[in-house]
Amino acid sequence: MTPAGRAPDGAELGARLRARDLSAAPAALNLLESRAPEDRRQAAALLGQLSPAALGGEASAHVVGITGPPGAGKSTLLSALAAAWRAQGRTVAVLAVDPTSRRSGGALLGDRARIEFDSHDEGVFVRSTAAGERLGGLAPATRAAAEALAAAYDVVVIETVGVGQAETEVADAVDTVAVIVQPASGDVLQFLKAGVMEIPDVLVVTKADLGKPALATVRDLRAALRSLGADGVPVVSVSSLAPPSGIEDLVGGLERHRAALDLPGRRRQARRAHALSDFLAEHGERGLRALGGRREAQRFLDQQDPGLDVASLTAALEARAPEQA
Amino acid sequence: MSEQPSPHLPEPDRPWLMRTYAGHSNAKASNELYRRNLAKGQTGLSVAFDLPTQTGYDPDHELARGEVGKVGVSVAHRGDMATLMDGIPLDQMNTSMTINATAAWLLALYIVAAEEHEVDQQALQGTTQNDIIKEFLARGTYAFPPAPSMRLTADMVAYTVEHVPRWNPINICSYHLQEAGATPVQEIAYALSNAIAVLDAVRERVSEDRMGRVFARISFFVNAGVRFVEEHAKLRAMATLWEELGRERYGVSDPTHLRFRYGVQVNSLGLTESQPENNVQRIVLEALAVTMGRNARARAIQLPAWNEALGLPRPWDQQWSLRIQQVLAFETDVLEYADIFEGSRVMDALVQELIEGSRAEMEVVVDHGGAVEAVPYMKAALVDSHRERVRRIESGEQVVVGQNRFTETEPSPLGGDGEVQVQVVDPAIEAEQVEALARWRSGRDGQAVRSALAALARVAEGEENIMPATIAAARAGATTGEWAQTLRDVFGEYRAPTGVGEASGAPDTEELDELRDEVARVSEALGRRIKLLVGKPGLDGHSNGAEQIAVRARDAGIEVVYEGIRLTPGQIARSAVQEGVHVIGLSILSGSHMNLIPDVITALGDAGAQVPIVVGGIIPEADAEALGESGVAAVYTPKDFDLTRIVRDIVALVAERHGVTAQA
Numbered sequence: 001m002t003p004a005g006r007a008p009d010g011a012e013l014g015a016r017l018r019a020r021d022l023s024a025a026p027a028a029l030n031l032l033e034s035r036a037p038e039d040r041r042q043a044a045a046l047l048g049q050l051s052p053a054a055l056g057g058e059a060s061a062h063v064v065g066i067t068g069p070p071g072a073g074k075s076t077l078l079s080a081l082a083a084a085w086r087a088q089g090r091t092v093a094v095l096a097v098d099p100t101s102r103r104s105g106g107a108l109l110g111d112r113a114r115i116e117f118d119s120h121d122e123g124v125f126v127r128s129t130a131a132g133e134r135l136g137g138l139a140p141a142t143r144a145a146a147e148a149l150a151a152a153y154d155v156v157v158i159e160t161v162g163v164g165q166a167e168t169e170v171a172d173a174v175d176t177v178a179v180i181v182q183p184a185s186g187d188v189l190q191f192l193k194a195g196v197m198e199i200p201d202v203l204v205v206t207k208a209d210l211g212k213p214a215l216a217t218v219r220d221l222r223a224a225l226r227s228l229g230a231d232g233v234p235v236v237s238v239s240s241l242a243p244p245s246g247i248e249d250l251v252g253g254l255e256r257h258r259a260a261l262d263l264p265g266r267r268r269q270a271r272r273a274h275a276l277s278d279f280l281a282e283h284g285e286r287g288l289r290a291l292g293g294r295r296e297a298q299r300f301l302d303q304q305d306p307g308l309d310v311a312s313l314t315a316a317l318e319a320r321a322p323e324q325a
Numbered sequence: 326m327s328e329q330p331s332p333h334l335p336e337p338d339r340p341w342l343m344r345t346y347a348g349h350s351n352a353k354a355s356n357e358l359y360r361r362n363l364a365k366g367q368t369g370l371s372v373a374f375d376l377p378t379q380t381g382y383d384p385d386h387e388l389a390r391g392e393v394g395k396v397g398v399s400v401a402h403r404g405d406m407a408t409l410m411d412g413i414p415l416d417q418m419n420t421s422m423t424i425n426a427t428a429a430w431l432l433a434l435y436i437v438a439a440e441e442h443e444v445d446q447q448a449l450q451g452t453t454q455n456d457i458i459k460e461f462l463a464r465g466t467y468a469f470p471p472a473p474s475m476r477l478t479a480d481m482v483a484y485t486v487e488h489v490p491r492w493n494p495i496n497i498c499s500y501h502l503q504e505a506g507a508t509p510v511q512e513i514a515y516a517l518s519n520a521i522a523v524l525d526a527v528r529e530r531v532s533e534d535r536m537g538r539v540f541a542r543i544s545f546f547v548n549a550g551v552r553f554v555e556e557h558a559k560l561r562a563m564a565t566l567w568e569e570l571g572r573e574r575y576g577v578s579d580p581t582h583l584r585f586r587y588g589v590q591v592n593s594l595g596l597t598e599s600q601p602e603n604n605v606q607r608i609v610l611e612a613l614a615v616t617m618g619r620n621a622r623a624r625a626i627q628l629p630a631w632n633e634a635l636g637l638p639r640p641w642d643q644q645w646s647l648r649i650q651q652v653l654a655f656e657t658d659v660l661e662y663a664d665i666f667e668g669s670r671v672m673d674a675l676v677q678e679l680i681e682g683s684r685a686e687m688e689v690v691v692d693h694g695g696a697v698e699a700v701p702y703m704k705a706a707l708v709d710s711h712r713e714r715v716r717r718i719e720s721g722e723q724v725v726v727g728q729n730r731f732t733e734t735e736p737s738p739l740g741g742d743g744e745v746q747v748q749v750v751d752p753a754i755e756a757e758q759v760e761a762l763a764r765w766r767s768g769r770d771g772q773a774v775r776s777a778l779a780a781l782a783r784v785a786e787g788e789e790n791i792m793p794a795t796i797a798a799a800r801a802g803a804t805t806g807e808w809a810q811t812l813r814d815v816f817g818e819y820r821a822p823t824g825v826g827e828a829s830g831a832p833d834t835e836e837l838d839e840l841r842d843e844v845a846r847v848s849e850a851l852g853r854r855i856k857l858l859v860g861k862p863g864l865d866g867h868s869n870g871a872e873q874i875a876v877r878a879r880d881a882g883i884e885v886v887y888e889g890i891r892l893t894p895g896q897i898a899r900s901a902v903q904e905g906v907h908v909i910g911l912s913i914l915s916g917s918h919m920n921l922i923p924d925v926i927t928a929l930g931d932a933g934a935q936v937p938i939v940v941g942g943i944i945p946e947a948d949a950e951a952l953g954e955s956g957v958a959a960v961y962t963p964k965d966f967d968l969t970r971i972v973r974d975i976v977a978l979v980a981e982r983h984g985v986t987a988q989a
């Protein structure tokens with residue numbers, strides 16, 4: 001929402017993003033995050049400009065998810081990654097999600113503090129959002145924001161809240177998921193072994209500068225992956241503090257994953273998950289039951305035209321569950 | 326029948342070193358001030374440097390803007406140091422320098438200045454503060470990441486033990502921790518954990534048989550608050566724990582090496598803007614805490630002034646505080662007795678309580694991997710303690726006379742209401758220093774400087790002690806900014822944690838509940854939750870106010886972006902735009918507000934953003950008016966201690982600017 005009297009035009013903002021006008025990003029996100037009814041309509045118009053149909057294909061950005069426990073070093077790593085991507089001439093948008101205080105509804109959005117970039121550089125965009133009441137690790141607007149920015153930036157990164165293994169949402173919102181592990185913390189290892197956690201696309205062990213504990217963690221993770229038959233998943237050791245190390249390896253690892261990816265398939269999956277998540281946010285578990293449950297809803301979505309954008313998919317779900325709509 | 330030992334000392338003790346923390350503008354003006362102070366009976370020097378010097382920037386650096394010569398003296402090269410110490414006998418003077426990230430550099434300049442006066446470094450006496458962990462935790466003038474910072478400290482200790490044997494290469498500071506909200510237990514525990522980190526680092530650089538001497542060179546810089554009985558107990562507790570640490574961890578046995586030596590600046594956080602004359606009583610009582618018991622008496626004292634919360638003290642204000650010390654030392658009988666608390670069961674029990682609490686907290690630090698690794702933990706714990714302190718003052722549980730109780734007052738004859746009650750630094754100084762620096766650069770042997778800096782970079786990359794190459798660069802005429810930039814290029818930079826994310830929520834009060842409802846109502850009308858950017862432009866490291874506002878705003882239901890200290894106006898404007906905030910709160914206590922706040926407003930304008938701005942900090946009334954005229958919506962100063970009320974104002978401001986109608 002902008003000061004009274006100057007209603008933002010969603011379609012115009014969408015068109016600007018499509019033309020890779022990065023200065024449209026802040027206003028676009030203000031709109032996508034808003035719950036005011038008029039803003040919601042404008043937001044839909046904005047996203048309409050950026051659907052695969054409108055773009056003539058999938059948005060070209062590499063959409064990366066960075067997840068892992070609080071304090072593991074996600075934001076600091078992003079600072080180093082952003083610098084490496086900028087050095088390659090790529091523009092970078094970061095969507096950082098922080099937890100919301102349950103008692104007050106407020107939030108302290110602190111990731112930005114760790115993500116350092118030249119303030120004159122227009123090629124880096126960082127937006128912090130609060131997760132609200134959601135548990136999946138993303139904020140209500142994160143999926144829409146990633147979709148919108150993917151049309152304008154070369155790399156879009158989502159940094160999740162980082163509160164445990166329940167952060168499953170990011171996996172179907174991005175092209176590549178990197179799980180960040182801090183040396184000598186057993187959680188991720190246990191989750192992997194126990195099958196509680198899905199195997200990520202890339203594993204990153206931070207704080208290599210600490211020496212031995214980092215090396216040991218890399219070794220343990222590799223062993224665990226081998227025993228799960230997932231030798232192909234790269235485990236990269238990095239240090240994000242100056243002088244950084246391992247960042248090039250990580251950039252390469254992410255790149256290789258993306259190159260080997262069935263991008264249209266993954267993006268289609270992301271849009272379907274997004275539509276379902278929007279539907280759920282609007283209609284709740286009752287709405288889901290009207291669709292015959294989650295599996296049934298997914299099956300229904302899988303049958304839809306692959307070119308449909310999120311709004312159309314959500315509308316299709318709503319049409320299917322008429323008593324809820 | 327046992328005879329009572331005499332309570333009287335055969336000879337009264339010698340008084341502690343009396344100092345005044347002073348320095349402003351340029352080396353010449355500060356030198357004149359030092360000489361006047363010494364003539365008044367001050368017995369040691371305590372140099373206050375300006376923020377660019379402390380953080381390793383030359384006066385012409387972008388980040389130095391508004392700060393040159395402001396809160397201390399600008400020292401950019403050996404020429405400045407020579408002027409600063411002109412006419413002061415360096416072989417006799419005891420000089421304390423509040424310098425940390427750039428301590429190695431300033432010590433080098435001091436050594437070179439002494440050389441020029443034909444005084445050998447062996448004869449130099451004094452202290453470089455040089456405690457970097459507390460910079461990350463509380464004071465904010467760090468420059469390099471933790472590991473290389475610790476290495477610089479260890480290098481200095483190793484160097485001075487051999488070559489400047491009467492120098493205290495480091496003052497482990499608990500002072501600043503209390504100023505950032507620490508409880509007595511936290512003050513003791515974090516300072517001693519910090520000392521362990523330093524000593525462990527030095528142990529790797531000197532031979533084992535030197536550890537006694539190293540241990541003996543470590544002194545402390547502590548705080549004393551107005552709860553002066555407990556504060557005295559705190560110092561006794563520290564002395565006991567220090568001795569124990571020396572014996573047990575470092576195998577020190579010589580009693581002279583094991584003595585706990587400390588200097589003091591008494592509490593300033595509790596000094597008020599309201600009825601500032603009451604600060605004199607507070608200062609006197611706090612001075613008692615560190616002088617009354619012989620077994621834990623300060624070696625050196627500097628006192629803040631009555632107008633602490635108004636701005637920088639003038640020479641007369643500082644003289645008043647020096648006179649407090651002199652009355653205490655020369656008129657009262659504190660120096661005439663053996664320790665007056667020896668055998669006191671109450672004092673002993675109080676000390677024991679603090680020792681036990683501190684041991685437990687030190688264990689927590691160990692569990693986090695030691696002081697360096699525990700910086701984020703300790704920072705968050707300090708923010709939390711400060712949150713509690715603020716809450717107690719707001720609720721009236723903690724009485725602050727003249728501020729939250731007994732607030733009625735007669736008009737003060739000490740001035741006020743527009744009258745200047747503080748030291749004002751001439752804004753022309755900055756331009757003069759920039760010019761003088763240009764002259765210095767053009768007058769020196771550029772080739773010699775370049776090769777000295779290249780040698781410095783090589784040493785920094787390797788393991789060799791940093792001091793000889795630093796001294797060589799000082800001799801060659803390198804500048805403070807050049808020395809620091811050379812090391813930044815090798816070591817990289819660092820931003821300390823803010824601690825706010827981890828701070829626990831404020832307990833519910835009716836006021837806060839009402840405010841949350843209002844935040845929810847306005848947010849609903851806006852379409853998304855009210856978002857506030859709390860920004861700290863410039864080199865100012867005073868983070869308490871910004872942190873507490875950020876935490877309270879969160880507790881009121883606001884989404885708060887806080888990136889910590891030392892941002893440029895351009896960075897703040899960028900953040901505000903990218904984050905889509907509804908309002909910006911800027912905090913400046915260092916006196917550079919008249920430069921930096923207009924800069925932020927301009928940067929926002931350039932970015933095409935229309936975001937209302939409120940400002941807090943040490944802002945004189947006349948400046949507040951001028952800021953109002955340039956578009957600042959509101960200005961808050963220390964007398965506005967009710968944070969919930971400030972946040973309520975901010976919410977109302979957002980509502981008004983966005984056309985959200987007031988609640989019926």
Ligand code: B12
Binds near residue numbers: 373466633874914
């Ligand atoms: C505590 C303190 C410190 C601590 C800071 C710890 C920390 N992490 O914050 C330590 C000991 C480290 C410190 C160091 C220095 N200090 Co100091 N310090 C103070 C002191 C005593 C109290 C400030 C404080 O924290 N108050 C408590 C908080 C909660 O209150 P507050 O910040 O004023 O905030 C209130 C309002 O101002 C307002 N507010 C503030 N910020 C914001 C932001 C927003 C968004 C809003 C809405 C409101 C708001 O609301 C708050 C509610 O009450 C003041 C004097 C005083 N009594 O005020 C000197 C003072 C600010 N310090 C001063 C100086 C000079 C220094 C040094 C620069 C000295 C030197 N030469 O090295 C150093 C270096 C610091 C640096 N890196 O910049 C001077 C500044 C002089 C000037 N302005 O002209 C002062 C005024 C003392 C003096 N008279 O000389 N200091």
Ligand SMILES: Nc1nc2c(ncn2[C@@H]2O[C@H](COP(=O)(O)OP(=O)(O)O)[C@@H](O)[C@H]2O)c(=O)[nH]1
Binds near residue numbers: 071114206240701
């Ligand atoms: N030693 C070391 N510390 C790091 C490194 N990366 C991050 N940290 C520290 O780990 C802490 C948490 O980092 P942050 O990026 O905020 O973690 P996040 O919560 O996962 O986003 C901070 O204190 C960082 O300084 C690293 O590579 N080495």
Ligand SMILES: [Mg+2]
Binds near residue numbers: 076111
């Ligand atoms: Mg983070």
